[in-house]
Amino acid sequence: MPSTFHGLTRRxxxxxxxxxxxKKRKRxxxxxxxxxxxxxxxxxxxxxxxDEEDMEEGAEVLGFKLKPSAxxxxxxxxxxxxxxxxxxxxxxxxxxxVGLGALRILPDDLLLDVLTFLPARDLAVLSSTSRSLYVFxxxxxxxxxxxxxxxxxxxxxxxxxxxTYLASASRTLPLPPSETLVIRNFYSDYLFQSWLCASIxxxxxxxxxxxxxxxxxxxxxxxxxxxxxxxxxxxxxxxxDTWPAMKRWNRERLMRVCSDVKFAVGPVEMTMERxxxxxxxxxxxxPLYLFDPKFADKVLELGSxxxxxxxxxxxxxxxxxxxxxxxxxxxxxxxxSGSSFHVDPNSTSAWNAVIKGSKKWVMFPPEIxxxxxxxxxxxxxxxxxxxxxxxxxxFYAACRTWKKRPVECVCRAGEVVFIxxxxxxxxxxxxxxxxxxxxxVSRSNLLNVLDFLQKPNxxxxxxxxxxxxxxxxKFKTAIDTxxxxxxxxxxxxxxxxxxxxxRPSFWESVTDxxxxxxxxxxx
Amino acid sequence: xxxTIKLISGDGEMFEVEEAVAFQSNIIKxxxxxxxxxxxxxxxxxxxxxxxKVLEFCRKHANSPSVHTKFAAIPSExxxxxxxxxxxxxxxxxxxxxxxxxxxxxxxxxxxxxWDLEFVKVDLDLIHHLLKAANYLDIEDLMxxxxxxxxxxxxxxxxxxxxxxxxLENDFTPEEEKEILKEYSWLDDPFEP
Numbered sequence: 001m002p003s004t005f006h007g008l009t010r011r012x013x014x015x016x017x018x019x020x021x022x023k024k025r026k027r028x029x030x031x032x033x034x035x036x037x038x039x040x041x042x043x044x045x046x047x048x049x050x051d052e053e054d055m056e057e058g059a060e061v062l063g064f065k066l067k068p069s070a071x072x073x074x075x076x077x078x079x080x081x082x083x084x085x086x087x088x089x090x091x092x093x094x095x096x097x098v099g100l101g102a103l104r105i106l107p108d109d110l111l112l113d114v115l116t117f118l119p120a121r122d123l124a125v126l127s128s129t130s131r132s133l134y135v136f137x138x139x140x141x142x143x144x145x146x147x148x149x150x151x152x153x154x155x156x157x158x159x160x161x162x163x164t165y166l167a168s169a170s171r172t173l174p175l176p177p178s179e180t181l182v183i184r185n186f187y188s189d190y191l192f193q194s195w196l197c198a199s200i201x202x203x204x205x206x207x208x209x210x211x212x213x214x215x216x217x218x219x220x221x222x223x224x225x226x227x228x229x230x231x232x233x234x235x236x237x238x239x240x241d242t243w244p245a246m247k248r249w250n251r252e253r254l255m256r257v258c259s260d261v262k263f264a265v266g267p268v269e270m271t272m273e274r275x276x277x278x279x280x281x282x283x284x285x286x287p288l289y290l291f292d293p294k295f296a297d298k299v300l301e302l303g304s305x306x307x308x309x310x311x312x313x314x315x316x317x318x319x320x321x322x323x324x325x326x327x328x329x330x331x332x333x334x335x336x337s338g339s340s341f342h343v344d345p346n347s348t349s350a351w352n353a354v355i356k357g358s359k360k361w362v363m364f365p366p367e368i369x370x371x372x373x374x375x376x377x378x379x380x381x382x383x384x385x386x387x388x389x390x391x392x393x394x395f396y397a398a399c400r401t402w403k404k405r406p407v408e409c410v411c412r413a414g415e416v417v418f419i420x421x422x423x424x425x426x427x428x429x430x431x432x433x434x435x436x437x438x439x440x441v442s443r444s445n446l447l448n449v450l451d452f453l454q455k456p457n458x459x460x461x462x463x464x465x466x467x468x469x470x471x472x473x474k475f476k477t478a479i480d481t482x483x484x485x486x487x488x489x490x491x492x493x494x495x496x497x498x499x500x501x502x503r504p505s506f507w508e509s510v511t512d513x514x515x516x517x518x519x520x521x522x523x
Numbered sequence: 524x525x526x527t528i529k530l531i532s533g534d535g536e537m538f539e540v541e542e543a544v545a546f547q548s549n550i551i552k553x554x555x556x557x558x559x560x561x562x563x564x565x566x567x568x569x570x571x572x573x574x575x576k577v578l579e580f581c582r583k584h585a586n587s588p589s590v591h592t593k594f595a596a597i598p599s600e601x602x603x604x605x606x607x608x609x610x611x612x613x614x615x616x617x618x619x620x621x622x623x624x625x626x627x628x629x630x631x632x633x634x635x636x637x638w639d640l641e642f643v644k645v646d647l648d649l650i651h652h653l654l655k656a657a658n659y660l661d662i663e664d665l666m667x668x669x670x671x672x673x674x675x676x677x678x679x680x681x682x683x684x685x686x687x688x689x690x691l692e693n694d695f696t697p698e699e700e701k702e703i704l705k706e707y708s709w710l711d712d713p714f715e716p
Contacts, residue, residue, distance in 0.1 A: 101691035105651055110658060110670070117674030124707040125714050129682045130691045134703070170709035181699055 064200040067283060067335075077135065079192040095186045099132025108190035111136060120146050120165060131183045138162055139191065140284070153262055153270035157278035197285040197389040201335075202430060206392050207360055209400075212409035212417075223311040223418075228349070228444045231420040233363055233407050239309035240353055240414050248305060249355050249434055251276060258299050263330070264292040272332075279334040279432070285387045289333030289429075293326035302330065306436055309416055312351050315440040319478040325471070328438040338428035340388050341373045346471075347452035348439040349421040354413050357433025362396075363407040366422035370406070371395040373424070388428045421445045446490055450476065528555055529563040530578075536571035537563075540578055547581040548660035568659050573652045580642060580665050587635055639664075643672025647688065650676065681714055 060066060097104045103111060115123060115136060123146070127137025143161035147168065155168045213227075216237040227234045240246055255272045262269035266288040270278075275290050282288070296303025308315070317324045325346060338359070343366070344350050352359075364370045372386055372395040386394065399406055410430065411417050419425055441449050453472035479486055528545040530538045546552040554564050566574065643650060650672045657665035677685060686693060695703070707713060 095694070099691060099694055101686075101689040102647060102651065103689050106654060107658075110654060113666075113670045114673045114677070117671055118677060121710055121712045121714065122674075122678050122680075124710055125680065125682055126677060126685060128695075128700070128703045128707065128714075129685050129693065131694050133691070134695075166706065166709040169711050181702060 061196065061200070064196065064203065066199050067201055077192045077195055078187050080187050080189045082187060095183060096132045096135075096188055099130030099134075101130075108136075108188050112139060112142070112190075115139070115142055116145065120150075120169065132186065134181065135183050135186050135188075135191065139194070141194075141286075144284075148266070148268050153265065153268040153274065156274065157281055159281060193390065194285060197387055197393070198283050200389060202360065202392070202428070206396060207410055207430070209405075209408045210410060211405070212361070212363075212407050220311055224442075224444065227418060228311075228420070228442065231365075231422070231444075233420055233423065234418045235409055235411060236309065236311065236416045236418065237414070239311075239416050240306075240355070243307060243355070244305040245302075245355050245436070246414065254434075257301050261298050263290050263295065263298070265290045275332070279332075279337075282334065284336070285389060287334055287337040289331065289337035291329055291331050291333075293329050295330040296328065306353075306355075308438065309351065309353070311418070312438065312440055312442070314442040315438075316443075316446060316479060316483075317348070317439075317441045317475070319482050320471075320474055323471075323474055325439075327440065328436065331433070331435045331437060333429050333433060335429055335431050336389070338388050339426065340386070340391060341370045341424050341426045343422060343424055344419065344439055346439070346441075347421050347445065347448045348441055349445055350419040350437060350439045351416050352411070352419065352427070352435055352437040353416040354411050355434045355436065356413055357435075358410055358412045358430045359417075359433060359435070360428050360430055361407075361409050361411060361417055362426045363419065364399075364424040365404070366424070368404055368406075368424070370424050370426070371398045388426060391426065421448060443486070443490055446479070446487070447494065450487070530574065531563060531565045532569055532571040532574045533567045534570045536574075538571075538574060538578060540581070541585065543585040544578060544581045547584055547664070548662045550659070550661045566660070569656050573649075573656050576649070576653065577656050577660065577662070577665065580639075580668075581662065583635070583638060583642075584664055587631070639668045640671075643668050643675070645672070647673070647676055 100106075100111075106114070115126070118126065120143075123137050123142060127134045140161045143165050147155055147161050147165045150165075151168050155164055157164050158167050212233055212235045214235045214237060215223075218226075218236075223234070223236075226232070251272075255276070258272045260271055262271055263275070265275055270290075272290075279287065279289075292298070315327075317327060327348075331352075341364075362370075369375060372391055409417070450472065453475060476487075526542045527539050528542055528551065530540065530545065530551070532538065542555075545555070551564060569577070643653070650669055653665065654669040654673065656662075657669050676688065680688065682693075685691070693700075704713075
């Protein structure tokens with residue numbers, strides 16, 4: 001669902017104004033336990049392992065299970081709390097401050113912001129000046145940006161982004177990835193949290209709640225009456241049984257069929273083979289995942305090996321033909337990849353079918369903003385400063401005590417999740433996964449979509465198409481042409497329903513101030 | 524002069540500025556929104572020397588769109604050429620289309636960017652303080668420029684020059700230094716210590 005990036009990406013300045021993207025990400029306050037006994041032994045384990053290539057399986061930090069080989073490359077960064085626990089500054093000075101000189105007055109996130117502006121050589125120079133700047137300068141996300149900007153999708157990932165850059169930049173043959181120095185006595189909450197989020201696995205208790213409704217083999221009418229019209233999510237089983245993709249889509253075949261075709265991966269395009277090399281090796285807080293809206297155009301077989309489940313076949317945007325916004329994506333990603341909280345664009349509904357692997361979903365209805373998410377008043381931007389892992393660590397527990405709890409589930413291969421329009425959703429792959437997702441407009445949310453497209457700031461909100469302002473006109477014309485009278489019919493039906501019910505409908509209870517919602521207006 | 528806001532620096536000096544200037548700071552904006560009897564906002568963490576520099580920046584940016592973060596969305600009402608007089612004609616244009624094609628807007632933005640770059644060509648000490656002030660007061664464009672200013676100070680130097688610049692101690696062992704230089708020798712523009 002592209003709206004994740006809709007709010008988070010910066011608008012591009014003209015080419016002449018060459019500024020690096022300024023990714024501001026404020027970390028939430030980290031709730032580390034203050035008890036020394038709980039804290040110390042586990043962190044010491046990290047230090048002891050430094051000589052080994054990989055961490056032992058089952059290693060733990062702060063009660064979180066670490067992914068295998070989570071910390072072989074990284075420094076024994078510790079949270080700031082440890083420094084306080086170990087007694088006065090003389091006994092164990094923070095290598096951070098000692099090595100930063102005048103820069104030590106800057107908080108970690110600001111310092112990293114400065115580093116995002118540096119080209120590779122300068123970043124390398126900086127990281128060779130002191131131990132502290134070595135830790136900051138080898139922060140892998142910085143090198144990820146450098147790789148993607150310079151090499152786009154044409155790189156072979158080798159262990160870390162920094163190694164990848166160095167190997168790709170080298171004029172000689174790529175060398176085996178070099179071991180970075182391990183710097184100890186470095187205390188930084190920001191960097192520790194970053195390392196932690198990149199290294200931990202999902203906690204079992206985060207996966208326990210599964211309160212979504214499940215149905216198998218229901219009729220289209222039942223789906224519309226029970227779920228689509230009332231705008232409720234549902235997990236449908238048995239819809240993918242006839243899909244050739246279920247049997248045929250595995251890595252080997254996909255790489256063969258897609259060979260040199262490049263697919264959209266974050267800001268760049270890559271072949272499947274290179275993508276898998278990356279996704280197997282990467283240990284990141286926000287892994288790149290393959291998310292391509294043109295997959296069926298690029299490789300015709302892919303489009304022919306799946307089918308829209310019967311419940312979703314009324315798709316009124318299809319009348320726009322080539323002018324319709326992006327509406328279908330193939331999604332491939334490793335464990336840990338996914339989308340943080342967002343609402344799908346243009347007020348459309350969506351379905352997401354898992355072909356391989358499994359996904360964890362957390363969904364909130366339109367009128368409830370998830371904890372930790374900050375939409376702007378006009379809905380044009382959504383700030384989700386935290387990564388998915390960080391959200392689970394710091395915010396998930398909060399909403400478990402709310403009266404209106406989120407809808408959650410784990411969706412496995414062969415199952416489809418229906419995401420009603422306006423619903424907030426977060427999704428994370430629990431293992432290597434391949435999925436297909438589509439957005440659509442049916443009779444049930446036709447009026448909402450028309451309303452949304454008519455909004456005065458439509459040009460900022462509407463996404464997925466190059467011609468934002470005219471989308472409303474085009475769509476309305478297309479509907480009136482192909483389905484004359486439908487708009488009136490639907491409006492009448494809704495008015496009838498509202499007259500019957502005493503409670504306000506979803507639509508009426510939602511206001512503009514809560515992004516993702518919209519004011520329902522009678523046309 | 525429109526409505527003004529009074530700000531008090533950490534060392535007790537009072538600055539009176541127009542709302543449009545002060546509200547570049549999201550913090551000041553939200554503090555002013557609350558019921559403040561005297562309209563006097565104390566800023567204990569910013570001293571007068573820095574605050575006056577910050578306000579100089581804000582004054583310059585007061586009537587411009589946010590250059591560094593929202594460039595593509597310059598509304599045509601802010602276009603220097605149109606000057607608000609052609610509001611009727613331009614209201615149906617999408618703002619991004621306007622700024623992409625309007626030469627006057629583009630030039631105005633470039634001028635502002637140049638001014639900004641000069642503004643941060645100052646000594647590092649001042650940049651540090653500007654960075655902290657911009658962070659504390661939540662002024663997006665100043666943050667952006669101060670960060671870029673700091674980065675500019677780093678660019679093009681060798682390790683020894685950077686150590687001098689920031690008063691850093693080289694706390695590597697000789698073996699470690701050798702190791703690091705070996706890693707970075709793969710860069711197409713390697714450097715000497």
